Amino acid sequence: MIPSVNNNAEGSKKNGSETFSKHQYVDIHCHCLPAVDDGPATMPDALALCLALVDDEITTVIATPHQLGRFNSCNEAVQIREAVSVLNEELKSNGIPLTVMPGGDIRVDERICQLLEADKILTLADGGKYILLELPHQNFIDIEPLLIELSSLGIQTIISHPERHYILAKQPKILRKWLKHSTHLQVTTSSLLGEFGSMARETAWHFLSSGLAVLVATDSHDLNSRRPCMKTAFERISIKLSRAIARVVCIENPSRVLKGRDIIPTNNV
Numbered sequence: 723m724i725p726s727v728n729n730n731a732e733g734s735k736k737n738g739s740e741t742f743s744k745h746q747y748v749d750i751h752c753h754c755l756p757a758v759d760d761g762p763a764t765m766p767d768a769l770a771l772c773l774a775l776v777d778d779e780i781t782t783v784i785a786t787p788h789q790l791g792r793f794n795s796c797n798e799a800v801q802i803r804e805a806v807s808v809l810n811e812e813l814k815s816n817g818i819p820l821t822v823m824p825g826g827d828i829r830v831d832e833r834i835c836q837l838l839e840a841d842k843i844l845t846l847a848d849g850g851k852y853i854l855l856e857l858p859h860q861n862f863i864d865i866e867p868l869l870i871e872l873s874s875l876g877i878q879t880i881i882s883h884p885e886r887h888y889i890l891a892k893q894p895k896i897l898r899k900w901l902k903h904s905t906h907l908q909v910t911t912s913s914l915l916g917e918f919g920s921m922a923r924e925t926a927w928h929f930l931s932s933g934l935a936v937l938v939a940t941d942s943h944d945l946n947s948r949r950p951c952m953k954t955a956f957e958r959i960s961i962k963l964s965r966a967i968a969r970v971v972c973i974e975n976p977s978r979v980l981k982g983r984d985i986i987p988t989n990n991v
């Protein structure tokens with residue numbers, strides 16, 4: 723059965739003394755396109771993941787298939803836009819209330835600015851304002867020159883799941899240096915819930931509580947170990963930090979990325 727969607731962004735209903743809120747989350751990082759990367763292998767698998775996103779109260783998702791790195795020779799912007807269009811048609815014909823926008827989870831590469839100008843890789847929601855960058859998992863690279871170059875083009879960088887990188891977890895001063903160049907940090911819901919181990923969990927909470935990270939996304943790939951869990955993460959952040967911070971990192975800022983508006987800090991929330 724397809725879940726219904728509340729039309730109020732912060733709609734709520736009272737049941738006895740409890741208040742239950744239904745949100746409309748935007749997920750800015752998700753591998754939901756079929757047969758393009760390590761996300762769903764088939765269209766039915768992709769639709770099943772999209773239903774799980776709807777169940778997680780996500781109404782708009784930016785599809786961010788891997789670009790560059792081991793997907794260097796495939797997943798060009800034109801192919802991703804077409805795959806998003808096909809998935810949106812399938813969602814519509816199956817009555818699944820989810821909108822998919824094009825984007826990419828782009829592996830750090832010295833050609834990035836050139837490839838953006840050649841329309842080979844994508845900014846988030848194809849909006850030209852934010853790019854989602856994935857660092858190499860095994861090696862450390864100081865990407866400050868790339869961040870400066872992107873910033874000079876008017877593009878702001880969002881670094882995906884820095885909490886999973888050993889060097890950054892141990893030396894957040896590197897991140898503080900990067901953040902001076904129109905750069906933002908996105909932590910992953912599963913990291914907050916401990917599914918990537920204790921180092922990623924503790925680092926993700928530290929980044930959020932210190933105001934270093936201002937965005938949360940699912941980075942979901944499937945219905946197993948990497949399923950969407952935005953609702954649970956929102957509730958945990960509300961309890962451990964505050965509901966106001968949960969709203970900024972899970973709702974307000976992702977929505978701003980979608981619309982190409984400036985992200986807001988959490989320090990004064």
Ligand SMILES: [Fe+2]
Nearest residue numbers: 751827882941
């Ligand atoms: Fe990803």
